[in-house]
Amino acid sequence: MTTDISASKIDGIKKSVYTALWFMFLTFPIMVIKVNTIDNIIIWRWENMFFIGAGSFILSFIWRYMISKNEMKSEDSTGILQTFSEKITSEKKIYIPIIIAAAVFVIAFPFIFSMYNTNIMITALIYVMLGLGLNIVVGISGHLFLGYAAFYAAGAYTYALLNHHFDISFWFALPIGAAIGAVIGILLGFPVLRLKGDYLAIVTLGFGEIVRLILENWNDFSFGPSGIANIPRPPLFNLKLSLSEAIVYLYFIMVVLCIFTVFIIRRLEDSRIGRALVALREDETACQAMGIDKTKIKLTAFALGTTWAGMGGVLFAAKTTFVNPSSFTIWESIMVLCIVVLGGMGSIVGVIIGAMILILLPEYLRAFSEYRMIIFGIVLVLMMIFRPGGIVTSVRKNYKFELESK
Template identity: 55%
Template sequence: MKNIKQSLLIAAWFVFLTFPLMVVKVNTLKHLVEWRWLNMLWVALGAFFLSFVWRWAMERKQLRSRADEESGGDDGTGLGHRLLHDPKLFRPALGGLAAAALLFPWVLDVYQVNIMVLALIFVVLGLGLNITVGLAGLLDLGYVAFFAVGAYSYALINQYYGLGFWACLPVGGIIGAFLGVVLGFPILRLRGDYLAIVTLGFGSIAKIVIENWEDFTNGAKGVANIPRPGLFGMEMNIGAATIYTYYLMLLMVLFTIFVTNRLKDSRIGRAWMALREDEIACVAMGVDMARTKLSAYAFGAFWAGAVGVIFAARNTYINPNSFTFMESAIVLSIVVLGGMGSIVGVIIAALVLILMPEYLRAFADYRMLVFGAVMVLMMIFRPQGLIANVRKTYVHRKPAAEESNG
């Protein structure tokens, strides 16, 4: 009852605030004042409904928080956790997903396949940034710089030296990793806002250099006629090349998942997570801070450089406007919304954030408004992301002989 009264008060207040805009309309041609009373009704109903739902959701959030505190915290046994760890649920879902992914290019048209290729590119970018931000806890607002370096490395090496796609694919990743180390050295002891400002500046510097080094990068004109990925010298039309690039990106995503998962469970992965939790304690335990941070930047930048090569081959044309701060913000949003350190969460968030704007073009004027609202709601109601990263627990079991003696 209390929520209803407060929602009614908020609805009345919104009606009062929006009355001159939503109800009163002055017709200057006919010198008349039109009264749109129906708009006032819609404003009242909308404000009441949103206020009531908001208060109900906040109360549910507080009840869940109290329950977690009383039970010692969330143990990660929700539906998402069971789906990912229960073989009876996990294997059929994985099989169905694999079948859908393989059949996707043959069911839908080339345009849909091309959009999915772009979404898979951002999946790899999200998984790469997840190493730096999600696992190591190092904020990077200039991640698009490594993406741009990988794309331009293929375009320029092919233009000047004639190397093909497959030769440039590892080269783009290696150049991106090298620049990740170059970025990491001067910011080893920076944290928080200072780290964010430096990485943001690095991304801006990379874009400015590409725009102004016209003799080498062709400046704002960009680089055109970039060859698509080849297959034993076969000639392919646009449709066949798009399908081939799609399957190539599927393999790239699977390879990235495999490597990232292995890194996460390795010694260096545990060092990254320890660094994220408490840098001072991590160093006190003997972990080499410099090597750990540089490796995080290098591994994260490697995937951005490698997938940048595929991005250039997919588009066949790149220019500096393809690599703006907005791309870095989207990739960072993918990591945050998916769940810091969660591989499956990053994949889901990348597909949602990239595919949703394409399929909701009818609401193009409100896309950024919806994007901002989703970010705010996620940070309030689920700050851990879509799929929270459940920390592994290790249980020491006594040998059978000791248990029998005891």
């Protein structure tokens, strides 16, 4: 066994050496040779070759080590994180203090940290809500959906326009925005009932762009690219709130709504409808043969997912007090999709962690903002290789029977 491991290590070193040599050769013309055209001499920079060799050797070695470790882990079939999360959820002694600590932190957050931080947290919580909503469509019922920003926009413009024309307050606009999200979700659902996978992704992508272009060009309706300004923040009875108070208030609204979202999705997950959604993801034909109305369940999935986008949109409008079409580009849709994929498809905790990572990290790592896209891409590729199920993989509910033990 030990000889086996050392043999594989030597093999790995050998392969890494080859990789390093190959990279040195490839980068030789650009990294080593430098032609000074004025003096007509060639400068040989051999030290660069050494750096590239050493660097690619180390990277390649780490890469190989990670891959082999990943393979070993999949043979064990239980990841460390998996058992860890199971422990947390199963033992009361552990999870009650964690919940209390988290609750205290969440409540104290806006009073400890600055307004800037609270504002970022509100954005992150909006994305938590969007992620949880898209998770119903993508993670639970398995439909690749790329036009999520369209429903987000629908919600935001619902509040903005209703407020602009009819002076409707935030609390009325919230359910209306959610309902409009759901209705548009169903309307989009009808033509795409037969589509799955890539085809559905393309159609929804197109839908998202159509909505954005309509908002940009239909000046009479949406005021075009200049958008709608002066949208009021959520009112607290008739109190006059200062800016910082209003933000703290919105923060708590967001926390409550996120808890509400989690609560509802938790209940849906293990219900008759939730199971049908998962079955739809697993096998459509078998699903129908088992007596599930495919059309109805698909539309339910769409409606349940887009409701949260509509609600998130209203909150976004209330937070920024200004909406215009450039907030609802394809990039928003992809961002939410990344949250779901990175966090773990079908897992609520995963989506929350994913949203926090993807929204908060770029904010606090502004120094690296130039490299954001590169880091993003690398992280996603690495995720797909080492943890394809996301940070937290979803676990099915366990049922206990007394007869089982006999």
